[in-house]
Amino acid sequence: MNTNNWQLSAPGVWRLTIREPKAITPLSWMEVSPKEEALQQMPQVKPPFDWDSIQLEEAGESLILSFPLDRTEKLYGTGLQLLRMNQRGRNRYLRVNSDPKQDTGETHAPVPFYVSDLGYGVWVDTSRIVTIYCGSTLKQEDTHSEAIRDRNTDRGWIATPVASRVEIRIPAEGAHVYLFGGPTLADVVSRYNLFGGGGVLPPKWGLGFWHRVPTMYNEQQVLEEAEQFRLHDVPCDVIGLEPGWHSHSYPVTYEWEKSRFPKPGQFVEKLAQKGFRVNLWEHPFVSPNSEMYADLQPLSGSHTVWGGLAPDYSLTEAASLYKKQHEEQHVDIGVSGYKLDECDGSELTNNSWMFPGHAKFPSGLDGEQMRQMYGLMFQKMTADLFRSKNRRTYGLVRASNAAASTMPYVLYSDLYDHKQFIRALCNSSFSGLLWTPEVRRARNAEDWVRRMQTVCFSPLAMLNAWGDGTKPWSFPEVEEVVRHYIKLRMRLLPYLYTAFAKYREQGIPPFQAMPFVMSPSEIAAAEAKLVEAEQQMLNTTDAAYGKKKVREWDDQFMVGDALLIAPLVEGETEREVLLPVGIWYGLETGERYTGGCIVRVQAGLERIPVFVKSGAVIPMMPSLPHVPASGTQVPLELVHFGTEPGEGLLYDDDGETFNYEDGTCSWRKLTVTQHADGQYAGELTGNSEEWTSYRGVTWRFSQTRLA
Amino acid sequence: MNTNNWQLSAPGVWRLTIREPKAITPLSWMEVSPKEEALQQMPQVKPPFDWDSIQLEEAGESLILSFPLDRTEKLYGTGLQLLRMNQRGRNRYLRVNSDPKQDTGETHAPVPFYVSDLGYGVWVDTSRIVTIYCGSTLKQEDTHSEAIRDRNTDRGWIATPVASRVEIRIPAEGAHVYLFGGPTLADVVSRYNLFGGGGVLPPKWGLGFWHRVPTMYNEQQVLEEAEQFRLHDVPCDVIGLEPGWHSHSYPVTYEWEKSRFPKPGQFVEKLAQKGFRVNLWEHPFVSPNSEMYADLQPLSGSHTVWGGLAPDYSLTEAASLYKKQHEEQHVDIGVSGYKLDECDGSELTNNSWMFPGHAKFPSGLDGEQMRQMYGLMFQKMTADLFRSKNRRTYGLVRASNAAASTMPYVLYSDLYDHKQFIRALCNSSFSGLLWTPEVRRARNAEDWVRRMQTVCFSPLAMLNAWGDGTKPWSFPEVEEVVRHYIKLRMRLLPYLYTAFAKYREQGIPPFQAMPFVMSPSEIAAAEAKLVEAEQQMLNTTDAAYGKKKVREWDDQFMVGDALLIAPLVEGETEREVLLPVGIWYGLETGERYTGGCIVRVQAGLERIPVFVKSGAVIPMMPSLPHVPASGTQVPLELVHFGTEPGEGLLYDDDGETFNYEDGTCSWRKLTVTQHADGQYAGELTGNSEEWTSYRGVTWRFSQTRLA
Numbered sequence A, B: 001m002n003t004n005n006w007q008l009s010a011p012g013v014w015r016l017t018i019r020e021p022k023a024i025t026p027l028s029w030m031e032v033s034p035k036e037e038a039l040q041q042m043p044q045v046k047p048p049f050d051w052d053s054i055q056l057e058e059a060g061e062s063l064i065l066s067f068p069l070d071r072t073e074k075l076y077g078t079g080l081q082l083l084r085m086n087q088r089g090r091n092r093y094l095r096v097n098s099d100p101k102q103d104t105g106e107t108h109a110p111v112p113f114y115v116s117d118l119g120y121g122v123w124v125d126t127s128r129i130v131t132i133y134c135g136s137t138l139k140q141e142d143t144h145s146e147a148i149r150d151r152n153t154d155r156g157w158i159a160t161p162v163a164s165r166v167e168i169r170i171p172a173e174g175a176h177v178y179l180f181g182g183p184t185l186a187d188v189v190s191r192y193n194l195f196g197g198g199g200v201l202p203p204k205w206g207l208g209f210w211h212r213v214p215t216m217y218n219e220q221q222v223l224e225e226a227e228q229f230r231l232h233d234v235p236c237d238v239i240g241l242e243p244g245w246h247s248h249s250y251p252v253t254y255e256w257e258k259s260r261f262p263k264p265g266q267f268v269e270k271l272a273q274k275g276f277r278v279n280l281w282e283h284p285f286v287s288p289n290s291e292m293y294a295d296l297q298p299l300s301g302s303h304t305v306w307g308g309l310a311p312d313y314s315l316t317e318a319a320s321l322y323k324k325q326h327e328e329q330h331v332d333i334g335v336s337g338y339k340l341d342e343c344d345g346s347e348l349t350n351n352s353w354m355f356p357g358h359a360k361f362p363s364g365l366d367g368e369q370m371r372q373m374y375g376l377m378f379q380k381m382t383a384d385l386f387r388s389k390n391r392r393t394y395g396l397v398r399a400s401n402a403a404a405s406t407m408p409y410v411l412y413s414d415l416y417d418h419k420q421f422i423r424a425l426c427n428s429s430f431s432g433l434l435w436t437p438e439v440r441r442a443r444n445a446e447d448w449v450r451r452m453q454t455v456c457f458s459p460l461a462m463l464n465a466w467g468d469g470t471k472p473w474s475f476p477e478v479e480e481v482v483r484h485y486i487k488l489r490m491r492l493l494p495y496l497y498t499a500f501a502k503y504r505e506q507g508i509p510p511f512q513a514m515p516f517v518m519s520p521s522e523i524a525a526a527e528a529k530l531v532e533a534e535q536q537m538l539n540t541t542d543a544a545y546g547k548k549k550v551r552e553w554d555d556q557f558m559v560g561d562a563l564l565i566a567p568l569v570e571g572e573t574e575r576e577v578l579l580p581v582g583i584w585y586g587l588e589t590g591e592r593y594t595g596g597c598i599v600r601v602q603a604g605l606e607r608i609p610v611f612v613k614s615g616a617v618i619p620m621m622p623s624l625p626h627v628p629a630s631g632t633q634v635p636l637e638l639v640h641f642g643t644e645p646g647e648g649l650l651y652d653d654d655g656e657t658f659n660y661e662d663g664t665c666s667w668r669k670l671t672v673t674q675h676a677d678g679q680y681a682g683e684l685t686g687n688s689e690e691w692t693s694y695r696g697v698t699w700r701f702s703q704t705r706l707a
Helices: A027-030 A036-040 A187-196 A219-231 A264-273 A293-299 A316-329 A367-388 A418-430 A443-457 A478-493 A492-507 A520-528 B024-028 B036-041 B183-196 B219-231 B264-273 B292-297 B318-328 B365-387 B418-426 B447-454 B475-492 B493-506 B520-528
Strands: A008-011 A014-020 A055-059 A062-068 A075-077 A089-093 A115-117 A122-123 A130-133 A165-170 A174-181 A211-213 A238-241 A278-281 A336-338 A396-398 A408-413 A461-464 A509-511 A536-539 A541-546 A557-559 A563-565 A574-579 A583-586 A591-593 A597-602 A610-613 A617-621 A634-641 A646-653 A665-674 A680-685 A694-703 B007-010 B013-019 B054-058 B063-068 B075-077 B091-094 B113-116 B120-125 B132-133 B165-172 B174-181 B209-212 B238-241 B277-282 B336-341 B396-398 B408-412 B462-465 B511-513 B535-537 B545-548 B558-559 B561-566 B574-579 B581-587 B592-594 B599-600 B608-611 B619-620 B634-641 B646-653 B665-674 B680-685 B694-703
Touching: A008 A187, A014 A062, A027 A367, A036 A187, A055 A165, A062 A219, A115 A187, A122 A165, A122 A187, A165 A174, A174 A187, A187 A492, A211 A278, A211 A478, A219 A238, A219 A264, A219 B665, A238 A461, A264 A278, A278 B219, A293 A316, A316 A367, A336 A367, A367 A396, A418 A557, A443 A461, A443 A478, A478 A492, A492 A557, A492 A617, A492 A646, A520 A574, A520 A597, A541 B520, A563 B054, A597 A617, A617 A646, A617 A665, A634 A646, A634 A680, A634 B238, A680 A694, B007 B183, B036 B183, B054 B165, B120 B165, B120 B183, B165 B174, B174 B183, B183 B493, B209 B219, B209 B277, B219 B238, B219 B264, B219 B561, B238 B462, B264 B277, B292 B318, B318 B365, B336 B365, B365 B396, B418 B447, B418 B511, B418 B558, B447 B462, B447 B475, B462 B535, B475 B493, B493 B558, B493 B646, B520 B574, B520 B599, B619 B646, B619 B665, B634 B680, B680 B694
Parallel strands: A211 A238, A211 A461, A238 A278, A278 A336, A336 A396, A396 A408, A634 A694, B209 B238, B209 B462, B238 B277, B277 B336, B336 B396, B396 B408, B634 B694
Antiparallel strands: A008 A014, A014 A174, A055 A062, A062 A165, A075 A115, A089 A130, A115 A122, A122 A174, A130 A165, A509 A557, A536 A541, A557 A563, A563 A610, A574 A597, A583 A591, A583 A610, A617 A634, A646 A665, A665 A680, B007 B013, B013 B174, B054 B063, B063 B165, B075 B113, B091 B132, B113 B120, B120 B174, B132 B165, B511 B558, B535 B545, B558 B561, B561 B608, B574 B599, B581 B592, B581 B608, B619 B634, B646 B665, B665 B680
16 A cells, blocks of 8 residues: 655645545635645754655554654644643544543544654544554564563563554545644644644633623623622623523523523623623534524434434534524624533443434434534634624634634533643643633632632633632632732733734644643753652552653643743642743742753742743733723733843734734834843834734833732 | 344344354354253243334444334343443443443443343344444434423433434444343343353352462462461462462463472462462463463464563464463463453553554454453363363453353452442343452451452452452451351352352353342332432532432342342441342341332441341351362251241252263252141252262251341
8 A cells, every 4th residue: 555645735744645535524624724824934844754664554444554653752632631641652542522531532622633742743634533542552573572571570561562653543434644844843733733724813802801600590690790700800801601591401592591681682782881791602402492493403413412403514504504593693792702512422421412423414424423523513603603793702612623723712621620621731732722721619719729820821711600600709718819810811911912823823822831842852851850769659459560650741831932830739839840941930939940950849829830931021911800892002011031131022903803814913022132231121113003902111121020 | 124034043032134244253252052941941932022113224334223112111231331230321332441430331341232121132242342322312203302301490301302212333244133032131131141051150169268369479478378268267269379470471471480489280289288279360462481472473463462462362273372381381280260361451441451453363353353352262262171171160350241151250350449349240140241349458447348248249259469468357356257258158158059050050140130030110119118209419510400319229139049138338337228029037137128118227347238038948058168179078057037938949069070061960959848836847859869069957947047
């Protein structure tokens, strides 16, 4: 079988077509085009492999595509993995699953794209389930007996002698496979994102604080709860409505329940006047009580869910019905976006919460394909709808897949492990995804604060009180700390928004795991400096032969290029932090650190450890009750850290429309220089004529901590 | 597609052949023949369905076979399910999995056979993964809008409107499907077991107490540990050796490690002299250090595990190599059997602990098939080996499948939830499987006693100290209780052995879940008498819409036909027990209960609630340090309970060989009558000429509790 028929598809991107892939894939569905210009500007790169080293062989109906693997190579990505960062040694069974409690690869967003720390990436573009054996398999001919250890006597025994290949199970119908060059891991991911159309730029209000009210709340309750945010001096931009806003749920009508929301338009308007946007929860399965039911019935799958239809939105007619209803009843009265729930059920764990894999859809898609694509379908339909109004949206979705980086949606999960939620934030950066470690209930004030601190440094800062009715002030003893970080998030809006603009234009994720900013050798060098020897864990019954703990640095991440966040979870008062080379300051402590090593930091409940790079210039604004409307100008504060000269960027536009695509936006450079007399000077250059939201600039130089 | 081509395959058993099934299946591999004579003696039964109500339709490459489902019908079986008993409403993805922590259907023994409480069963005989949608799917045409509830407002909302069909995903290559008639659930299971050759009759010593010593123990340590059992007056029949007895493990050699066991033959003989049998742990993956390696290499799969070969034992040549080595090095020196570990890895959760599904084997089998069949292969090879010596074996295995009821193997798991372990005991009875709720470590003395009590009423009473070195006397404060139940097990040996003989001859499981002995209406009637209303559980965040708790009675079971066991777990001092109609006595309390209802019983740590049916006659023997060798005669005690006349059975044979197949065995009837003067008389009838292990009979009449 000829595997060498790789074609250059875009700069640094090669494509192999295996058999005859079906037309509908994430790439075809999303209708995105590579950002050719930005790809052109990336480093020239050669293919990372000898083409001959790539093998394709038949295995029953399927095909196995395999790539060589270096001894110490690490593999990241494969979507929203909650349970580990380095996927080396694992089988990743990339099926959508709303309840990914075991480390099988299944997840809300099972993206069949992985990136190597050696600087290349592989993506299988298909609507079917892909299994990637990330060096977890070993063929006879690659098994060298000298590498085999005896578990009886060898404490260093590991289950797999080091595997020499990644094996990928390609669906029987074939697929397009893409290979992305680097040279660095960060370059690979940027290429992947740019190939999928670049990253999303959310509306500015989307980066404010979000609050979801309990189920079955009525209009009056929502308005009162919103008012409480203003009274408590806690910024809030978005109020999310949960089940109960529409007349029937599970299955769903998409229609307002008049007993609870008699005048939806006025309700949305009342909230708008107070600076709140409304986000509506929904799910895919259509109730017989929906006005659309009869029209959707012949356009739906063979199986129902909770008795509701599973429409085939790959059909234009079905999509049009959905969009028209949503346009008239939600978007046109001012609703800002959606929370797209329940589109990620798995046959394995969800049972009747999803149609089966053998369900048949009128378009010819089957249940497996529809499940893998459903999250993308809803993202695309709703995003298109808002775009047709020249309004940006930002919302939540529980299922995604590849080629989704342009989508204004943030993933979330019903799993609620804080450490997993932080890891998901790290991991989403490898796969063109955004993730919110949303806060719900808390075990106690400590848990509450730690979760709130984390979420304020994430793509979507949200309290989801749907089931428990918590508020930011639910734990009075720590209310001030929570308020502080929600306000800090708003102060950082200009910085955060700029990071997203880089995502859009250059494909650089606004939130990044550590391998984006440290090479394998830099990480190894930093770890080598750690004085404490690695511990050998031995639990005789659970793991009688002992296990070596490997630190993955999956609990800290970059926000933009200047801030490093190292959250703590309940029970912790200190932690290790992997600091990249250079001088860093504790953003709020002013403590000075020399990077390129692992530092141990303490932080009481009042602090989340945030580090700022020396020389960084961070654009900030005042903390307001909500993000100001387009056209409102606010003061700009430019904060320079450390003693070195430095620079930063400031992106701006109207924050609400797509007018930036026509150039109604501005990129400005923030430059700090030091004069001979030791004094610093700041310069703001670039064209602000196109757009600015700021009036008055205050420079602060050589800071060691945020005032 | 014609689905009506069902053929009568055996009395009350119909077969449908779909497409062209591959030759190797559990049935073909096990080489079992239906016990025609016993099947003939079962009630005449008509097919449970109109053939027309069964549908077969194509779904992509697969086929969906579906059966009608009654509104309140319950479905049991599908192998060793650890997480629920009634599978109604669940998708059962029947893939072998050593780590079945989520309720997907995956398990150590994923048997594609289910039985309905309406009295029929369905089995798909295939070496491939089968998915059974147990009323968890609903097609559009079967969805009736009046059945749809609104989760917003309806507390009784459930995810699935009642489904009207079971859908079974048949592998693309087709399969043989068998339909078993009843009329009762118990009849269905007996038919299934008889169709697979009947149940296993273990050697008597197999029903004694087992102890597995820690890994890496040497000969001297094992002998000393065995001696401790005698010194502590704790019966023990089998000593199991764990990793360390052979020269290399993970991968494995199957060869004795001479530094720890310099003279294996003498070692086994020394233990035999003290009444101990030796059981050897092993797993499938062959080390390069094994003498067989070079010969097995060309007969093995494409992929290695821990660097070891995965031999293709469907090839006679490979099986012969394995058997010859085991015969010479283990069986011929007196080893009594095996613990067959690690043959149940799953691609999803185990990663490199198993070859991938796309692995290729010389016979043409692929990894999926080999994984599903591997447990059966090892059971069959070792069972055949012992049979060739006219010696019975009894051992442990971690993977099984269908048609395994003749196999002298008991399933176990590394999971360790006591409630799940009790449920597995119940569930194994539906699928022709045996299960041990083995005891390992304990959290405390209470946990210890409760687990020990349970395991003493199971198919294999074992302490598995491989990882933690616990002993029956590890918690001195409860040592006496533990000793009491281990001894009680031995006293009950004649009763237990007779129950197994019924398994062998009539296919009646020796351990049975409640649906075997109570019809759906009897269970419903008993539940209706429960005064306490069922509780509505409401956890607003985890299950915001509320959940109705349904009691499955998956925590109590019958041993034979006269004893009902209702274990307690740590933290419990009382529990509800579903008692079948009739009069029952607390076996050790003498308390009298009227059945046909739910009773609440208290039991301190010193007691596990065991109920004996009034009128039962229980054959017992003295508690000895170990089961006596064939030919040794022991006193027999026949204990009659209650005031009614009654009867029981006593089976006997040499307990060690297969001579019973030639009639060297005895079935005797135990009859208690009451004379006019109120005195009871007992009669032991039947031919004991063929075999008896007993001398002297003591009758005890009208007991209410065991002395």
